[in-house]
Amino acid sequence: MMVSQSELVREARENGMDLLPLDKDTYELFFGPQHMATENFSIILKMDGHRVVKAIANPGFLHRGFEKLAEYRPWHTNIALLLRICVPEPDVPEAIYSMATEEILGWEIPERAQWIRTTVLEMARVSAYLFWIMGLSFKLGVYTAGQWAAAYRERLMALFEQLTGARVYHIYTIPGGVRRDIPNDRWLRQLKDTVEYIKGKLPDFDHLVFENYITFRRMEGIGVMDKKFALAEGVTGPNIRATGVPYDVRRADPYLLYPELDFEVPVLKDGDALARALVRRYELEQDLYILEQLVEMGPPGGPYKVEDPRLKNLPRFKVPAGDAFAHVESTKGDFGAYVVSDGKNKPYRVQIRGPSIAHGIRVLEQLLVGARIADVPVILMSLDNCPPDIDR
Template sequence: MVDAKKQDPRSKFPPVEGGKSRYNLTSGKYMKIWQGPQHPGITGNMSLELTVCGDEVVDCKTHVGYLHRGFEKLMERRKYIQCFPLVCRICVPEPDFNEYLFAECVEELAGIQIPERAKWLRALTLEMARLTSFLMWIGGQAGSFGMGTIGQWTVTMRDYMLDLFEELSGGRIYHMYIIPGGVRADLPEGYEGRVESTLKQIEKVLKDVELALMHNYVFKKRAKGLGIITPDMVDEYGITGPNARGSGVKRDIRKDNPYLIYDQLDFEIVTETGSDAYARTWVRMKEMYQSIDLIRQMMKKMPKEGPFFQKLPNVLHWKVPAGQTYHKSECTRGEYGFYMVSDGTELPRRVYVRGPSYTHAVTLMERLAVNTNIADTAGLMVSLHTYPPEIER
């Protein structure tokens, strides 16, 4: 802690009094700027209260709460099956993880085994959701460095993926496809061919994105060295997913604690060692190719027929036995988990949603933003890939 009396008056950082930085905003040396709550690079609303000295950020505070819809409270007053239309809305670009984890928790507490084919269909939708979410993210990442065209290419590709979801589940954004006992429907006829042709299109566009973004002088110059996450920060700040893998930390729940059928697929954990925004972008680019490969593997290895749904008791009067459990999965941002407590009644006692953005967007962002240029703050924020709805639930 810097003593106010001893501090060099030329320092860009303000004196600390009583454990808090004291900015004299009337001095003309500092200025407060709000970034957000609307920003095209993040899905949802979140604002950064930035204190800048010149064009350099000296303090950052994350504000959330613009999208609080009280999902966890609502679920305490609804029957298990009534929670399904709710949970998917916690994360807009990747709703399937909420459906899967909620279903998995209920099934474990109720002692329900799902058919083998349902596991494959669940994994297929989760991997398709990952690819769809990455396609949306890369638009934000490129756009925050002034390359809006790339976002237009990838959002088009995302729309083709949404077409596939619509065909499978009837919904483009919220699918409500994964339900306790399995999945709602089988693959439509000829679906495999349509998936393959969409994947080919996406692969082609990703090659263009790679050329236009990853080898772009401006992007390299600005993203390299931005938002360094050292490997020892990973455990300290609870960092998971591509943010950790971009620092060379080889962790992926799909590999470490395989769920569904991931242990039957052939893939390696993608890592980079740059630790900066550029390295994180590479990890996500490579994970998009990985997702494409995994979808193809699933299509090939999946049992071609068999049941995809296990009959449930009357869901309107369904009492799930008392107990507690925690299930997790690897979404595009890292560890996504559901902690569920049942007291043996028809309503869940408590459902807690663990979203990776909770740590990335608040504590980590507040630390990484300090010392960055104001113009790079948006790029930094998007490089952490945050979705505010999962912070405030």
């Protein structure tokens, strides 16, 4: 049955929906921030029927002013603040802030701390990818896999809790090393078992999500970007690797123990949503492989943080004047921090560069044009947009 446009508008108004007719066929639709797929982020869509004509990203719902607040707090207190910038993997902001501070101080952190940091970062990557699988499968409508992923992530959360005392926000990596030592050998055995367990479950995910006909039909050929476009827009991480650029910070700018580890950087060429999803799937496998190597290597002996008398009085801990940029590879992309010190016990300026600021605003706006309304959450999820990165 054909329904005319004016009848639709009338029906929408009667049901309390605020559709704004822009002209005869075009409507403005506020996608988010309440929408499940956008996660505290809003996109203003101009719709022609079920096709997107224009998209305007509208960030700011999560702005908490961390960069400003960090200028009012002592160096070590900022860890408890800045890690909230990236919710799925809070170890990344901790690590970059600590690395930049150590570069200003000229500290070389002990081998044991390096091992622990690398392990924690890789555990964070695995748990963030599992979290992402959960989000993706919910948006595709294959719910079972998502619930499995959330359940397996819980095993890593338990390990984090034993190591750091917290499940989600660990407040663990500090300038100079880490806050606590590994609890016992039992933890290492549990880590080994968990890695083995999740590795054994990967074929199930393949079967349900990544080799599924539904996934291919939903994701193939949507949200396509090419190499040149991705480079110009500053896209990093799995999103740029899905367009054929083998850029991974762990390889390009090695930090911690990564030069000693053996891993591959998966690269695909299609640049569509499916390619981005598959790159993430292959990376999950590589991360588990890295964790296996780390467990086999075993933590080296020695102290777990720098032995420095200044660390005994943290509120008066001072950093000499200077600045440094540090970045690590997160599951979203190149996560960087620029830290400036003027010699006081508080940083002069902290700037966090979240990867989503590149692919979550301009790239998203351009990829959404021409997409169907049902594909909007899928494109968002395939880019792995993380709104707190943008808002900070």
